[in-house]
Amino acid sequence: xxxxxxxxxxxxxxxxxxxxxxxxxxxxxxxxxxxxxxxxxxxxxxxxxxxxxxxxxxxxxxxxxxxxxxxxxxxxxxxxxxxxxxxxxxxxxxxxxxxxxxxxxxxxxxxxxxxxxxxxxxxxxxxxxxxxxxxxxxxxxxxxxxxxxxxxxxxxxxxxxxxxxxxxxxxxxxxxxxxxxxxxxxxxxxxxxxxxxxxxxxxxxxxxxxxxxxxxxxxxxxxxxxxxxxxxxxxxxxxxxxxxxxxxxxxxxxxxxxxxxxxxxxxxxxxxxxxxxxxxxxxxxxxxxxxxxxxxxxxxxxxxxxxxxxxxxxxxxxxxxxxxxxxxxxxxxxxxxxxxxxxxxxxxxxxxxxxxxxxxxxxxxxxxxxxxxxxxxxxxxxxxxxxxxxxxxxxxxxxxxxxxxxxxxxxxxxxxxxxxxxxxxxxxxxxxxxxxxxxxxxxxxxxxxxxxxxxxxxxxxxxxxxxxxxxxxxxxxxxxxxxxxxxxxxxxxxxxxxxxxxxxxxxxx
Amino acid sequence: xxxxxxxxxxxxxxxxxxxxxxxxxxxxxxxxxxxxxxxxxxxxxxxxxxxxxxxxxxxxxxxxxxxxxxxxxxxxxxxxxxxxxxxxxxxxxxxxxxxxxxxxxxxxxxxxxxxxxxxxxxxxxxxxxxxxxxxxxxxxxxxxxxxxxxxxxxxxxxxxxxxxxxxxxxxxxxxxxxxxxxxxxxxxxxxxxxxxxxxxxxxxxxxxxxxxxxxxxxxxxxxxxxxxxxxxxxxxxxxxxxxxxxxxxxxx
Amino acid sequence: xxxxxxxxxxxxxxxxxxxxxxxxxxxxxxxxxxxxxxxxxxxxxxxxxxxxxxxxxxxxxxxxxxxxxxxxxxxxxxxxxxxxxxxxxxxxxxxxxxxxxxxxxxxxxxxxxxxxxxxxxxxxxxxxxxxxxxxxxxxxxxxxxxxxxxxxxxxxxxxxxxxxxxxxxxxxxxxxxxxxxxxxxxxxxxxxxxxxxxxxxxxxx
Numbered sequence: 001x002x003x004x005x006x007x008x009x010x011x012x013x014x015x016x017x018x019x020x021x022x023x024x025x026x027x028x029x030x031x032x033x034x035x036x037x038x039x040x041x042x043x044x045x046x047x048x049x050x051x052x053x054x055x056x057x058x059x060x061x062x063x064x065x066x067x068x069x070x071x072x073x074x075x076x077x078x079x080x081x082x083x084x085x086x087x088x089x090x091x092x093x094x095x096x097x098x099x100x101x102x103x104x105x106x107x108x109x110x111x112x113x114x115x116x117x118x119x120x121x122x123x124x125x126x127x128x129x130x131x132x133x134x135x136x137x138x139x140x141x142x143x144x145x146x147x148x149x150x151x152x153x154x155x156x157x158x159x160x161x162x163x164x165x166x167x168x169x170x171x172x173x174x175x176x177x178x179x180x181x182x183x184x185x186x187x188x189x190x191x192x193x194x195x196x197x198x199x200x201x202x203x204x205x206x207x208x209x210x211x212x213x214x215x216x217x218x219x220x221x222x223x224x225x226x227x228x229x230x231x232x233x234x235x236x237x238x239x240x241x242x243x244x245x246x247x248x249x250x251x252x253x254x255x256x257x258x259x260x261x262x263x264x265x266x267x268x269x270x271x272x273x274x275x276x277x278x279x280x281x282x283x284x285x286x287x288x289x290x291x292x293x294x295x296x297x298x299x300x301x302x303x304x305x306x307x308x309x310x311x312x313x314x315x316x317x318x319x320x321x322x323x324x325x326x327x328x329x330x331x332x333x334x335x336x337x338x339x340x341x342x343x344x345x346x347x348x349x350x351x352x353x354x355x356x357x358x359x360x361x362x363x364x365x366x367x368x369x370x371x372x373x374x375x376x377x378x379x380x381x382x383x384x385x386x387x388x389x390x391x392x393x394x395x396x397x398x399x400x401x402x403x404x405x406x407x408x409x410x411x412x413x414x415x416x417x418x419x420x421x422x423x424x425x426x427x428x429x430x431x432x433x434x435x436x437x438x439x440x441x442x443x444x445x446x447x448x449x450x451x452x453x454x455x456x457x458x459x460x461x462x463x464x465x466x467x468x469x470x471x472x473x474x475x476x477x478x479x480x481x482x483x484x485x486x487x488x489x490x491x492x493x494x495x496x497x498x499x500x501x502x503x504x505x506x507x508x509x
Numbered sequence: 510x511x512x513x514x515x516x517x518x519x520x521x522x523x524x525x526x527x528x529x530x531x532x533x534x535x536x537x538x539x540x541x542x543x544x545x546x547x548x549x550x551x552x553x554x555x556x557x558x559x560x561x562x563x564x565x566x567x568x569x570x571x572x573x574x575x576x577x578x579x580x581x582x583x584x585x586x587x588x589x590x591x592x593x594x595x596x597x598x599x600x601x602x603x604x605x606x607x608x609x610x611x612x613x614x615x616x617x618x619x620x621x622x623x624x625x626x627x628x629x630x631x632x633x634x635x636x637x638x639x640x641x642x643x644x645x646x647x648x649x650x651x652x653x654x655x656x657x658x659x660x661x662x663x664x665x666x667x668x669x670x671x672x673x674x675x676x677x678x679x680x681x682x683x684x685x686x687x688x689x690x691x692x693x694x695x696x697x698x699x700x701x702x703x704x705x706x707x708x709x710x711x712x713x714x715x716x717x718x719x720x721x722x723x724x725x726x727x728x729x730x731x732x733x734x735x736x737x738x739x740x741x742x743x744x745x746x747x748x749x750x751x752x753x754x755x756x757x758x759x760x761x
Numbered sequence: 762x763x764x765x766x767x768x769x770x771x772x773x774x775x776x777x778x779x780x781x782x783x784x785x786x787x788x789x790x791x792x793x794x795x796x797x798x799x800x801x802x803x804x805x806x807x808x809x810x811x812x813x814x815x816x817x818x819x820x821x822x823x824x825x826x827x828x829x830x831x832x833x834x835x836x837x838x839x840x841x842x843x844x845x846x847x848x849x850x851x852x853x854x855x856x857x858x859x860x861x862x863x864x865x866x867x868x869x870x871x872x873x874x875x876x877x878x879x880x881x882x883x884x885x886x887x888x889x890x891x892x893x894x895x896x897x898x899x900x901x902x903x904x905x906x907x908x909x910x911x912x913x914x915x916x917x918x919x920x921x922x923x924x925x926x927x928x929x930x931x932x933x934x935x936x937x938x939x940x941x942x943x944x945x946x947x948x949x950x951x952x953x954x955x956x957x958x959x960x961x962x963x964x965x966x
Contacts, residue, residue: 020545058904062902093908097829098825160823164825164826166867201768213776217776226862227862233856233860233861234791234863237857237862238787242779262551268549271555272552272555277559278554280559290779291778300852301833301854302791303588305583307592311577312574371839375835406544411544451638454845459900465902593838631880632846691879
């Protein structure tokens with residue numbers, strides 16, 4: 001019996017033709033809104049990657065790209081007064097590390113990650129509500145508004161209007177636009193849920209609904225208190241990191257987990273291991289994650305109780321993380337061979353395992369005795385990329401590989417391109433996290449020894465920064481390949497025969 | 510009740526063709542559908558119970574967290590910054606601060622204050638070991654500017670230095686800032702006492718009264734010293750025994 | 762609908778706990794602080810910043826200095842900032858009373874700046890460092906902030922504000938580098954960074 005070679009294990013019931021037709025109708029209704037979000041996501045992924053490379057190179061080559069080329073400057077100055085007098089200086093200012101780096105963070109967080117999450121989340125909501133997407137033009141409008149917000153905000157950062165608050169660098173006029181777009185989606189999601197086909201509510205929907213409820217509250221509170229009310233310094237700091245950590249834990253993490261909970265059992269055709277673990281994992285995450293923010297400020301100007309409460313919550317996070325890991329692992333058990341074939345499953349399982357690793361690492365980093373070494377070093381940067389890239393971004397890639405063919409009506413054109421994408425991103429992110437983790441530890445240990453001058457520390461770190469750029473190049477290759485492949489799909493240049501595009505051809509029984 | 514709420518057997522037959530696709534262009538309707546047809550059903554929930562060992566792990570984590578929160582909460586107060594306060598290891602900070610107030614003007618106390626002033630203000634250039642940075646910032650260890658002529662040394666610190674200076678055969682040409690506005694007499698006296706008694710240096714302490722005298726002497730000065738000007742300062746005790754503190758007549 | 766209500770109550774309640782604990786309670790417990798006034802001298806700690814320094818803080822924010830520099834000293838058992846000359850004591854909430862928002866930072870690619878106005882109190886040093894960091898610290902990987910300066914032809918007398926640069930960093934013959942108002946504001950802000958005063962809740966260590 002060569003069940004192992006097929007993508008449909010015998011244990012799953014055969015799909016009903018009406019069920020399939022309904023799913024086809026749902027997918028068709030999703031086409032414009034979801035593809036709008038996906039196209040935005042891929043666009044901002046490339047933009048964010050360019051900023052990332054620029055910032056990374058500047059950290060070991062500070063003289064890189066300090067000014068626009070002299071010939072371009074000369075050409076621009078010819079158009080004075082049409083082009084204002086200090087245009088060249090403004091463009092040079094846009095190239096400094098201090099602006100490129102927040103441009104990278106904001107384009108990958110609000111440009112790539114958020115739009116990918118919204119696209120995947122919207123499709124999942126439609127599929128799980130088992131009704132056609134309601135008000136597709138409304139949702140597409142939200143996508144357009146969101147993009148305007150990200151564009152305006154990023155331009156503001158580059159032109160010297162950044163607020164100087166991490167994760168909240170967009171000025172008020174841009175955050176307001178983003179808030180409107182997000183609120184529209186939240187309202188849409190409630191409407192969909194109310195009009196869903198009656199039946200069991202699956203765990204992914206809890207995560208999506210929760211995220212769409214929490215994020216507007218987070219975003220509004222943080223922006224109002226920090227920028228509008230201008231609360232005193234230490235309160236501003238704790239609100240800042242309450243927001244920053246919850247953007248990761250209550251927006252990106254739930255969307256990533258929603259996708260993992262859907263695609264893992266879906267692709268292998270088996271049920272999720274335990275409803276009880278799903279429920280317990282969800283509610284413990286909801287309760288503990290939001291308290292973590294203060295661990296970004298260990299040793300900082302805050303009363304001890306705030307920091308201790310956050311450290312306690314960071315340790316308690318072990319509970320939902322282990323629970324979810326067990327649930328996913330036991331679901332996958334006996335089906336790991338499917339990873340040889342399915343791009344979706346490979347990306348998603350890579351992501352789910354990275355989630356466990358990143359979260360457990362985060363718990364250890366919150367303990368004061370390790371924090372004294374890792375705080376303020378590249379170790380933290382390694383951790384954040386492990387979370388947002390190795391976990392979240394890889395799951396989004398896997399989700400998109402599944403969803404896009406169902407929206408455009410053709411299969412991904414080339415298995416080779418998917419392989420290149422997977423391996424350059426997998427190796428790229430593993431390498432990056434290793435380099436930053438080792439480098440961060442070295443940096444932190446040297447900082448702890450006051451006899452080592454700061455100049456020595458900086459000199460020692462240059463080689464790590466260089467290798468970080470190398471890993472960034474690997475990631476860029478993967479992204480460019482994916483963007484190209486995705487564009488082919490948008491143009492309906494995929495394959496129309498021969499079955500799904502897998503890593504390896506299925507052996508016929 | 511919407512169409513979708515009805516039992517599948519009671520529903521109107523659903524048109525399997527996806528809208529927006531030109532079926533004349535494609536090879537086979539069945540193939541367009543293939544990705545939908547070959548899908549497994551949407552995920553279901555299994556009902557396995559939570560394992561017992563997991564429940565034990567959760568209890569351990571909860572207990573540890575409760576203990577940690579109880580121990581390190583700093584009294585839940587707005588000014589409880591030390592998480593160790595109230596624990597066996599804690600409270601040392603408060604005790605030490607109280608004990609430090611013994612005889613503030615003894616040379617030992619001055620040197621301790623001096624070390625603090627040094628690390629805050631001087632160490633970033635002259636380095637914590639007093640060795641300076643070759644080619645950039647001069648060393649203080651075994652430096653004649655530190656060990657000899659306290660009058661010159663106090664003047665130097667008060668108003669800073671610009672231009673080249675040779676220390677033990679090496680030339681340095683940087684800018685030392687003026688400290689007359691940043692540091693009080695007691696702090697300058699303390700830091701110079703510290704520097705003159707640390708790293709193998711052995712020279713007499715400098716008192717706040719001496720610093721006050723030199724400060725008044727040069728109070729009209731607005732620019733940093735050059736080495737030529739500094740070397741003109743005579744190598745005499747700042748406070749002359751039995752005489753009133755010297756103040757040059759022609760000032761302003 | 763029943764299910765929706767249950768879920769929403771759950772989302773709301775779980776989120777509310779941390780919103781209360783990390784946002785609302787801190788706002789009331791240490792968000793209404795007053796500065797300390799020395800009874801003998803009448804000095805206020807922390808002091809108000811001058812208008813120019815406040816403008817300089819905005820330049821600091823707009824140019825992303827926090828991505829490499831911190832402005833917080835942790836307690837002595839957690840870090841060596843005291844022995845690196847970065848500060849005489851750990852920082853506490855009142856140090857950031859007028860920093861709205863504070864520029865605490867999260868990376869020490871470069872040194873901490875909590876008290877940079879004390880240990881590097883020379884404006885000219887800062888200008889030269891901002892324009893060409895490697896001219897002051899050859900080992901530095903800090904990006905030059907040349908867009909805050911202008912290279913202009915010397916007309917008549919050289920400007921008293923012109924930067925003193927040497928070697929490769931100097932402008933061509935007949936030209937000088939002068940700071941823009943943003944650069945002057947930024948340096949005024951940097952020179953204002955001083956938390957070496959003692960507070961009742963934070964004695965000098």
